[in-house]
Amino acid sequence: MVKRPKVIVIGAGFGGLYAARALANAPVDVTVLDRTNHHVFQPLLYQVATAMLAPTDIAAPVRWLLRKQRNTEVLVGDVTAISVDERRVRCADGLELDYDFLIVAAGARHSYFGHPEWEHDAPGLKSVEDAIELRRRWLTAFERAERAALEGDAAERDANLTFAIIGGGPTGVELAGMLPTIARMALPPDFRHIDTSRARIVLLEGGARLLPAFPEDLSEHARRDLEALGVEVRTSTLVTNLGRDFVEAAGERIEARTIFWAAGNAASPLGRMLGAPLDRSGRVQVRDDLSVDGHPEVFVVGDTAVLRSHGAPVPAVAPAAMQSGRAAARNVLHAMRGEGREPFRYWNKGDLATIGRYKAVGVLAGRHLTGVFAWWTWLLVHIMYLAGFRNRLSVLVEWGYAFFTYERGARLITARSTDPDASPPARPRR
């Protein structure tokens, strides 16, 4: 019996999952390593953060997703070292695995542009845990505002009713669009001492326009839609400082007790272990075939790589991760068969971002979409791509329910916080 090549896939996001799936019927043994046990449908994470969906609606166990693929095993493991010379991967708990081919699909974390200390006060949104933490923060802010109002502290109340979102890409725009809807439609009957519809949502973008990866007319459309919802949109506004209850930008200080970060990516540090050149945000410079220079058996895909197609840069979006994952898997098979490799080609299916309830902007097949029609398109596309039938059905039920009632079903404050500021502040007796 010929020894089957071992393929290790690091990361079970879109890149890793689609790479593994593309190897389903190949004569290889695949091991998928991820720090968590679940794949997350990242484009809907903001709906967990805004209490529309439950975490289990948009995440599924990786081993369940790959259960029918008999040549593939899934292990929970936190990769801490890669030796490209020994062709070996090492996990935090000491597990070491050898490979013949390696596909690194480790994704990205947030970049705080040299201010890592900001993360504590302005968390971002990449994982299920992040989403639960964001949900906990804004829900707790309303609780604190109610308490402050009860105790007659107007400044504290207003700071707790102010939400700053930093970064005007899709995540920032989608978060900013959801909050006014919740504050105006879902929450008012629940509170006695505050008017939640007076919540102030400020969206800060350093660049000249929102959604920089979208065409200019759609950026403008998004701004108008957000402003119609009451969001204060500030473009060309760089954040210079932030803390527990303030953001400083363009010389102004905004008293905001809740700050979300959606402003920049830093590729996974695993990219650094491959000995290949990196770009400014730590992404690996790959060859046309997605392999790294000098190591044709090592591929990097998704947000961990600088992806190019026909020489043009490819945006860090889910379809690019899926397509690059599949392309790397195909090149593994080409290499095994001694065939020439294919260069990565990105097929831009389009781009969509929702704005609040039932509006969206996007490009699909070259056409610019806006408004309710864009939203329905968005809905259809996301339901189609949701991994696993169960979640799809469950999401439809939640969306259908929210459509008719404006309710938010998932308004739970559950994460055990390590943040001492999480509970309402100490106050003198009433």
Add this chain to the structure above:
Amino acid sequence: MVKRPKVIVIGAGFGGLYAARALANAPVDVTVLDRTNHHVFQPLLYQVATAMLAPTDIAAPVRWLLRKQRNTEVLVGDVTAISVDERRVRCADGLELDYDFLIVAAGARHSYFGHPEWEHDAPGLKSVEDAIELRRRWLTAFERAERAALEGDAAERDANLTFAIIGGGPTGVELAGMLPTIARMALPPDFRHIDTSRARIVLLEGGARLLPAFPEDLSEHARRDLEALGVEVRTSTLVTNLGRDFVEAAGERIEARTIFWAAGNAASPLGRMLGAPLDRSGRVQVRDDLSVDGHPEVFVVGDTAVLRSHGAPVPAVAPAAMQSGRAAARNVLHAMRGEGREPFRYWNKGDLATIGRYKAVGVLAGRHLTGVFAWWTWLLVHIMYLAGFRNRLSVLVEWGYAFFTYERGARLITARSTDPDASPPARPRR
């Protein structure tokens, strides 16, 4: 204008929620205080722990549940002191509130019978966080077993495939009945190196029979149903010691890497602050009308009180909490109107406990129910009582899906654990 009496309700479980609801149209101002922002439908917590339902399916924000009750406000607050002489309640963050009437519905935690150090290795199931932690533990155990098998460590594999449940009341029986179903039906296709259907589930009960609050024939039925599922049921078996990966009981040592505690209640420590006599498990001895001796304006309900009806003890179940909460609220109104008070009368509607998939035992209107019919009754009753339409629909979808597929949708390992043993153990390289 006459000053309206202030009623403070501590706790938003069944007792507190039903007390508050019973005061909806009364000329009083009600404040509900709870440590969390959500009411939990406790009888279904074990389904979250076993990945059948999502936390948001069985929990809803307290302020949402009481949003239409204009005389009622809800505050998140951790009550740390009660002064019955000053009629004042104090929270951890310094908030102090005065009351005219107080209803203490603070529930219970687990009792480890003088071994509080056991809690770390054998957590119990009272809150949403507890359920997520239990879910994380058994899911992680299967991950560890897969790793151990991969590395050829049979002892470690078997210890990780052994689950000990301590306590044969409804919670213990329901957890013990679910695990074999998952291990045999849902998990096998997902793993490559272990046969999850060989998982060993041991249910340890110190008393002579399971479900001591049920009639004897049903205890026997439950035992037979569990044994048919492959559960090892050990009655009259007192646990004498336990640790990270073992339980000692009746002179035997069971190597089990996952241990759940469902063995005893200790009433909330708030009961101690009322100056009334307590029973052995810290529950407050109340008068017929649920008030405490010498303080007719202070009531204690649910698991925090020693409830009696016609002189007979009342079990610590959800209907008793609901009924005592409502009775206390009615006695508040009687007191305001200068009427005589009514003694608490428990109406035992019945008792049901599920055993695995689609079996149950129970008593309803005096009739003993078993098997599939009991299960359908259980289903109907729980759907009826589930607080909030949304959750009800969502739960039906999940159950319907599980019915046809045996899948467990909610298999996420998400809690940020403080337990260094949570991740797979360090191993030498393969």
